[in-house]
Amino acid sequence: MVTLDRFRETYLNECAELLADMEGRLVAINVQSADVGELNAIFRCAHSIKGGAGAFGFHKTIAFTHRLETLLDKLRDGRLPVTDEAVTALIKSVDVTTAILKAESQGEAIPEDFGADLAQELDKLCGTEGQVIANPGLVEKSEGERKRETYKINFAPHDNIFMTGNDPLLILRELGKLGDMHVALHDERLPQLPNLNYGQCYLSWTIELTTDKGEAAIGEAFEFVADECDLKIEKIEKAVQDDVPRQTMNRRASDAIDANLAVTSIRVDLEKVDRLVNMVGELVITQAMLQVQTRHLSVEQFPELLRGVDELSQHMRELQEAVMSVRMQPVKSVFSRMPRIVRDIAHQLGKDIALVMTGEATEVDKTIIELLADPLTHMIRNAADHGIERPEVRLAAGKSAQGTVHLKASHQSGQIVIEVSDDGAGLSHEKILQKARQKGLIAADAALSVDQIEQLIFLPGFSTSDQVSNISGRGVGMDVVKKNIESIGGTIQVRSEFGKSTSMTIILPLTLAILDGMIVRVGAENYIIPITSIIETLRPKPGAVHAVPDGQDVLNVRGEFIPIVYLHAVFGVANAVHDPAQALVVLVEAGSHKLGVVVDELLGQQQVVIKSLEANADPVAGISGATILGDGKVSLILDIGGVNGILDREDANHLLREAS
Amino acid sequence: MNMAVAQDHSIADMAAAADLAGAVQFLTFRVDDAEYGVDIMSVREIKGWTAETRLPNTPDYMRGVINLRGSIIPIFDLRCRFDHGLTQAHAKNVVVILAVGHRNIGILVDAVSDIVTVESGAIKHTPQEASHGIKERFVDGLISFEERMIILLNIVQLFTADAEALSQHIAPETQQ
Numbered sequence: 001m002v003t004l005d006r007f008r009e010t011y012l013n014e015c016a017e018l019l020a021d022m023e024g025r026l027v028a029i030n031v032q033s034a035d036v037g038e039l040n041a042i043f044r045c046a047h048s049i050k051g052g053a054g055a056f057g058f059h060k061t062i063a064f065t066h067r068l069e070t071l072l073d074k075l076r077d078g079r080l081p082v083t084d085e086a087v088t089a090l091i092k093s094v095d096v097t098t099a100i101l102k103a104e105s106q107g108e109a110i111p112e113d114f115g116a117d118l119a120q121e122l123d124k125l126c127g128t129e130g131q132v133i134a135n136p137g138l139v140e141k142s143e144g145e146r147k148r149e150t151y152k153i154n155f156a157p158h159d160n161i162f163m164t165g166n167d168p169l170l171i172l173r174e175l176g177k178l179g180d181m182h183v184a185l186h187d188e189r190l191p192q193l194p195n196l197n198y199g200q201c202y203l204s205w206t207i208e209l210t211t212d213k214g215e216a217a218i219g220e221a222f223e224f225v226a227d228e229c230d231l232k233i234e235k236i237e238k239a240v241q242d243d244v245p246r247q248t249m250n251r252r253a254s255d256a257i258d259a260n261l262a263v264t265s266i267r268v269d270l271e272k273v274d275r276l277v278n279m280v281g282e283l284v285i286t287q288a289m290l291q292v293q294t295r296h297l298s299v300e301q302f303p304e305l306l307r308g309v310d311e312l313s314q315h316m317r318e319l320q321e322a323v324m325s326v327r328m329q330p331v332k333s334v335f336s337r338m339p340r341i342v343r344d345i346a347h348q349l350g351k352d353i354a355l356v357m358t359g360e361a362t363e364v365d366k367t368i369i370e371l372l373a374d375p376l377t378h379m380i381r382n383a384a385d386h387g388i389e390r391p392e393v394r395l396a397a398g399k400s401a402q403g404t405v406h407l408k409a410s411h412q413s414g415q416i417v418i419e420v421s422d423d424g425a426g427l428s429h430e431k432i433l434q435k436a437r438q439k440g441l442i443a444a445d446a447a448l449s450v451d452q453i454e455q456l457i458f459l460p461g462f463s464t465s466d467q468v469s470n471i472s473g474r475g476v477g478m479d480v481v482k483k484n485i486e487s488i489g490g491t492i493q494v495r496s497e498f499g500k501s502t503s504m505t506i507i508l509p510l511t512l513a514i515l516d517g518m519i520v521r522v523g524a525e526n527y528i529i530p531i532t533s534i535i536e537t538l539r540p541k542p543g544a545v546h547a548v549p550d551g552q553d554v555l556n557v558r559g560e561f562i563p564i565v566y567l568h569a570v571f572g573v574a575n576a577v578h579d580p581a582q583a584l585v586v587l588v589e590a591g592s593h594k595l596g597v598v599v600d601e602l603l604g605q606q607q608v609v610i611k612s613l614e615a616n617a618d619p620v621a622g623i624s625g626a627t628i629l630g631d632g633k634v635s636l637i638l639d640i641g642g643v644n645g646i647l648d649r650e651d652a653n654h655l656l657r658e659a660s
Numbered sequence: 661m662n663m664a665v666a667q668d669h670s671i672a673d674m675a676a677a678a679d680l681a682g683a684v685q686f687l688t689f690r691v692d693d694a695e696y697g698v699d700i701m702s703v704r705e706i707k708g709w710t711a712e713t714r715l716p717n718t719p720d721y722m723r724g725v726i727n728l729r730g731s732i733i734p735i736f737d738l739r740c741r742f743d744h745g746l747t748q749a750h751a752k753n754v755v756v757i758l759a760v761g762h763r764n765i766g767i768l769v770d771a772v773s774d775i776v777t778v779e780s781g782a783i784k785h786t787p788q789e790a791s792h793g794i795k796e797r798f799v800d801g802l803i804s805f806e807e808r809m810i811i812l813l814n815i816v817q818l819f820t821a822d823a824e825a826l827s828q829h830i831a832p833e834t835q836q
Contacts, residue, residue, distance in 0.1 A: 282730035525714060571716030613715075616763045617725060617734035620715050628727045634713040 010267070011052045012105055016098075018045040020336055023094045027339040031084050039076035042090075046072055049097065058104040061097065064115060067122045068093050074126060088347070089121050091340065148179070148212045154232040156186075156204035161228045163199065172205065174221040179211030208236070270366065273326050280316075280323045281609040287316045288630035324510070328363035331409045331418070334373050335360050338380050338407060345384040352402040353388050355380075359409035364416050367512050371488045372418070375481040379420045379504055380405065382477065387424030387502050397499065399423065414510060421503035427496035429453045435462065454494045458482045486589075488512065489532050517608045517627070517637065520586065520599040522567045523576035527599075528608060528627060528637045535587040535594065537602060542581040555585060555596045562587065564596035565643060570622060576600055590640040597643065610637065685777045686803070688810050689756060689769040691739050691747075696769075697776065697803065697810045702758045706772055709753040720746060723768060726755075733757065735766040736819045760815050767819070776805050783812070 022045040025038050046069045053061035068090065074080040096115040103110045153175075157168050175181055189202040196202075209218065215233060222231055287309075294302075294309050335357050346353040364372070388394075388403030395401055408419045429450065436442045436456050448456075456462060460479040485492045490508035509515070509532065517528035544556050545564065554561040564585060568576030577583040577600045585596040608627035613620065613636075624639035686697035712724035712735050721740035725732045735755060739747045747753060747768055755766040783801040800812040 278730075285727075285730060573716070611730070611732050613725070613732055616732060616765060617715070620717065622716065626713075626725060626732045628730065628732075632727055633711065634725050634727050634732055636713065636715070 008056055008105070011056065012101070013267075015049050015052065015101055018049055019094050019098055020333070021045055023091060023340050024336045026087055026091045026094070027343050029082065029087055031082055031087060034075070034082040036076055039072065039082075043069065043072040043076055049101070053101070053104075056105075058101065060100045060110055060114075061104055064093070064097055064100055064119060067119055067126070068097070071122050071126045080125065080127075086125050089118065089125060091343075093118055093122065148210055149214075150208060150210045150236045151215065151218060152234050152236050153207040153209060153218065154204070154230070155207060155222070156230040157201045157225065158228045158230075159200045159202075161201045161225060164225075164228060166225050166228065168201070168203070168205070168225075171221055171225065172207070175207060175209055175218065178213045178217055178221070179209055181210075182208040268326075270327075276323055277327060280320050281611075284316055284320055284609060285628045285630075285632075287312055289632050292630045324365075324514075325363070327365050327367075328510075329366050329369050330361045330363050331369060331372070331416075332360040334369055334376055335407060335409070337373070337377065341377060341380055342384050342405060345381065349385070350390065351384070351388055352391050353384055354402055354404045355407065356404055357407045362409040362411060362416065364409075364508065365510060365512055368416075368488055368508060371484065372506075372508075375484045375506070376407075376418070376420070378477055378481050380407065383420055383422040383424065383502065387422035387426075389425050412507075416506075416508040416510060418506040418508065419503060420506075421501060423501050426498040426500050426502050427454060427457070427494070428498055432456050454496060457494065458492070486533075489515065489530065491532060491589075512610070515608055515610050515627075515637070516605065518586070518605050519603040519629075519635065520567075520584075520597075521601050521603055522571070522599050523573040525571070525573050526603065526629075526635050527567070528606075528635055529586060529588065529597070529640070530637070531605065533588045533590070533640050535589055537584055537586045539582075539584055540580050545580050553580075555580070557587065557596075560594075562594045562596050564598055566598045567643070568598070570643060588640050590644045593644075595640065595644055597638075597640075608635070608637070683777050684780050684783070685775060686810065686812065687756070687772065688774045688776055689754065689772045691742075691770050692744065695773060695808055695810050696738070697812045698756070698758060698815060700775060702760065702815070704757040704759050704764060707755050707757065708751055709749045709755055709768065723749075726766065728757065728764070728766075731764065733764055733766050735768055737768045739768075739770075741818060758815055760819070765815075765819060767815075776803065776810065778803055778805060 022042050025042050025045075029035075029038060046065050050062055050065040050069060053059075053065065071080070071086065071090070075082055075086060080086070093115075096118050100110060100115060102108075103114075155168070155171075157166075161168065172181075172183060184206045186204045186206065187202070189204075190196075191202065211217065215235070218233055222229070290309055291313060294306060297306060299306055338357070339355050342353050342355040345351070383405045388405065389397070389399075391401040394403060404423050406419070406421045408421075410417050432453055433442075433448070433456075436459070437444050439462070441456065441459050441462065442448070458478045458481075462478065482492050485506055485508070488508065489512065490506055493505045493507075494502070495505070496502040515528075516531040518531055518534060520527055520529055538557070540555055545553050546556065546561075547553050553564050553566075555564045564580065566578070566580075567573070568578070577598075580596075580598050583598050583600055584602060585598055586602075588595050588597055606629070608629070611626045611628065613623060613626045620636075622639055622642040623636045624642065625637045626634050627637060629635050685700040687700045687703050688695050688697040690696075707728075710726055712726050714724040715722060715734070721737045723735040723737045723740075725734050727733075737747050737749075739745065747770075749768060752771075754769055754772050756769060756772065757764055757766045782805075783803055785801060786799045797817045798814055800814045803810040803812065
């Protein structure tokens with residue numbers, strides 16, 4: 001059971017990949033000139049899914065993928081034309097297969113008629129509407145990769161065939177290699193033994209051969225005896241009930257194994273990789289510790305030791321990079337879902353949109369890739385729905401009818417940059433301002449810079465779309481995208497030129513296991529603030545800090561009032577600098593607002609390995625994790641949002657006190 | 661959940677198990693003039709004191725966290741837990757690392773004294789008010805061993821069962 005479960009897991013993983021592959025290929029198909037190779041590849045995907053489903057008894061999956069396969073088979077043989085309609089149905093069926101497979105693998109009940117519409121559509125396209133597949137499980141086995149035909153062969157050698165050195169037996173053996181053969185012997189002409197002439201052939205045969213090699217191959221077997229026999233080869237038009245599927249199945253399975261062997265990659269449990277990454281993290285810390293401890297030693301006294309420590313640090317860096325790269329995956333796995341989304345929207349809204357993707361091979365940490373899917377989908381939807389205009393509008397604006405959405409990934413100085421841009425309508429600043437005022441998100445007389453206006457689209461509840469479509473425009477969107485991106489340590493920016501283009505840029509860390517941190521000191525304590533959330537650091541002039549009546553101090557930064565939080569007060573640290581004018585204020589981005597964090601001084605910037613605090617201790621508000629610095633001491637990483645939360649609670653306490 | 665398991669795994673159960681095995685072993689350590697014991701099976705290691713990193717807004721007896729070969733381990737001050745003030749920790753102090761449920765924690769004590777092996781029947785139930793003013797729920801039992809009295813600690817009750825109390829603790833502290 002355990003083994004089967006494991007295979008099941010592998011199968012389901014593979015199915016996910018196959019379905020994604022299928023979808024990608026389907027979306028890429030050019031209806032005018034469909035590539036047979038592509039169709040074959042798509043067919044193989046469907047076929048593999050069906051084959052595996054049989055092994056695990058997923059009957060609904062089998063039944064559905066069988067339909068899929070039948071249609072694909074006809075398409076690739078050219079028996080049916082590749083139409084837009086067929087491709088759309090096939091794309092939809094990827095979703096249905098995914099749903100059925102998920103339900104069946106989790107033992108959930110599926111409504112009897114689930115996907116029935118689509119199944120009917122597929123049947124109709126196939127021209128087999130109404131034809132009931134009595135036992136899909138059985139048919140499944142017979143469906144081969146090539147057409148299998150049965151031929152009836154009458155083979156009557158002339159009497160003197162032996163004289164030319166030909167042996168019918170050899171020919172029959174040759175035929176046997178082509179497929180499954182039934183041979184009937186006609187020995188009526190065979191005389192009594194005394195009358196037998198051993199040099200003469202009295203026998204003839206009727207052969208039924210089922211083969212996928214075609215008639216030409218059969219003719220080839222008789223090539224040498226063509227003049228010395230009566231030969232008749234005819235195709236039998238009967239339903240091919242292949243009763244030797246086991247062998248063919250097995251053969252195909254072993255083919256698949258061979259194909260896998262050729263691939264030089266293996267599947268590894270993510271947990272194992274994580275353990276490896278953790279271990280290397282430990283090594284990095286130990287190595288840093290050694291380096292600190294040996295720093296004061298003189299080279300003359302300990303040349304070997306110091307050289308060793310030096311080499312160690314180099315090897316460590318390489319090892320760390322190598323291990324981190326194991327977790328890396330090309331962004332292709334997320335990008336490949338996007339063409340489908342753009343296609344669907346274009347169809348639905350009658351737009352003509354081309355999606356251009358570059359840098360699909362850019363590698364990102366696997367965890368980040370998974371978390372990237374939702375925000376990216378949303379951004380692509382926005383670009384296709386709000387960004388790109390209808391063809392007539394585009395033409396009127398002097399643009400080409402076809403709009404372009406560009407999805408681009410690249411590495412830039414140790415970070416991942418993902419850009420979604422479109423050559424559509426752009427953001428209308430007036431419209432944004434108007435909406436924001438309407439919804440009370442900003443004051444009616446607020447004067448905002450261009451940057452600030454564009455930032456408004458990330459506010460919760462914001463949408464400039466005039467009508468709500470079922471694709472996007474409900475205003476649950478960019479704020480969630482921003483939150484998601486920030487939760488994985490990234491930032492998002494938007495730039496737009498009205499009437500011309502919009503471009504959104506996501507900047508992400510390469511990995512979640514390591515963080516660039518600013519070490520700050522408060523009293524005798526050190527904390528780490530993630531660099532990505534820091535906007536700037538400043539020492540306020542005396543008088544720049546104002547107390548607002550609700551007890552909150554705010555700092556005037558170039559006309560903008562930013563709430564400030566005293567870390568020493570929030571964390572109860574003694575002997576810290578209380579006056580912001582003598583301390584430092586680190587301006588950070590906390591969710592959608594800015595916050596000033598008052599600290600004593602900055603100690604420096606360092607890359608740190610993130611450790612979980614919660615593994616052994618209870619969570620602490622305002623602390624997201626810990627790390628170990630070069631001296632072996634633990635340092636805490638600030639959770640800016642959490643610090644803000646403590647502040648809010650403080651406000652609540654103030655209010656309570658005032659109320660009582 | 662694991663904690664509940666650890667809690668169920670009381671001294672009484674251990675005593676019952678020990679009936680079959682014959683004897684139970686405890687690691688004992690000192691804080692001031694009192695001697696305490698914990699089940700030796702829960703002890704992971706004993707190490708000298710190293711400087712801790714304080715966690716903000718936690719009770720005083722929660723000394724902070726240390727780095728134990730790459731793991732972040734919380735350290736509790738036993739003296740402080742019993743309201744005898746913070747330990748002025750230095751290198752001679754000892755941290756006993758214990759496995760409690762699925763967590764590893766450290767407790768700061770003055771010194772480790774002994775490993776005692778006793779018949780399970782020798783574990784006495786706690787009198788209503790245990791000595792040294794320790795609350796009853798923190799104590800699993802008492803052992804008389806070579807004229808000494810050893811207090812068996814219930815680590816779960818002492819350090820991990822009061823996450824609630826801890827979170828209540830945060831609110832008043834941040835009011836200042």
